[in-house]
Amino acid sequence: MRRTALPPETTGDAIQWAARRLARARLSYGHGTDNPVDEAAALVYHAAGFAHETAPASYAWPLAPAARERLAALVRRRIEERVPAAYLTGVTWFAGHEIRVDPRVLVPRSPIAELIEARFAPFIDPKRVRRILDIGTGSGCIAIACAHAFPAAQVDAADVSPDALAVAADNIRRHGLEGRVRAVRADVYEGLGPGRYDMIVSNPPYVPDATVRRLPKEYRHEPALGLAAGPDGLDAVRRILAGARERLEPKGILVVEVGDSQPAVERAWPELPLVWLEFERGGGGVFLLTME
């Protein structure tokens, strides 16, 4: 195994050391971070076992020799194998909540987090939200954040992948939400059982197959099922839209992320009064549709 020079001794210097290496390597970001300094900090705090809340005081703390070795190995894997930082640390944050991740699930990064934090205002009265469905739950991030935002709601966290559901179930348990969030195997709506929802939220796969093959290497560490969605990227969206009428309550809302497939959605359903949402923290390609 090739060895890398050991990082400097203090936390702050080690962050700068790692950030310089990451920046030089011209990595692709977009898995929960968008710059080398944030990624470097995540790797340093993970290697050291320090809580992020200890910053900035901990910038002056020394790193144990074993932590410096661990950090060097993490930086090496990030650069040489292009492993997203969240898979190296096993953890990320979504709408302020800690979510465990591994390559069985997509790394959470949906702008839907911002909508959840705002409790989908002004599109729904939070007091009326009793049942929520998250289609393609992956790590469970959207379902879990919704359960925290709507404490009276029952949430179905649905995915077709048993591997993803195992991760979601673990996260649901860590959040103590087993009583309100159900990890359920379903192929879009098939397998859910009967009933309607006040909100259906989904970040489904929406990347055209040909585009998936051209994505940066980082994305190859993610499950293909979380990205690829047929020749036009709309396989999952088509089924979500087709079944929504039978699954939404009369005043219910449907919120779906389609990312760069927004123009394809607009072309495919010109008759639908889709509301394209805007985000303060960046991102887009999320539409909202009311049952009405």
Ligand SMILES: C[S@@+](CC[C@H](N)C(=O)[O-])C[C@H]1O[C@@H](n2cnc3c(N)ncnc32)[C@H](O)[C@@H]1O
């Ligand atoms: C883009 S990932 C989103 C994961 C998570 N919701 C998030 O935002 O990080 C899409 C998820 O949809 C799941 N999925 C793909 N096809 C599906 C289907 N037909 N029915 C249900 N889930 C599906 C994948 O397994 C994957 O976990």
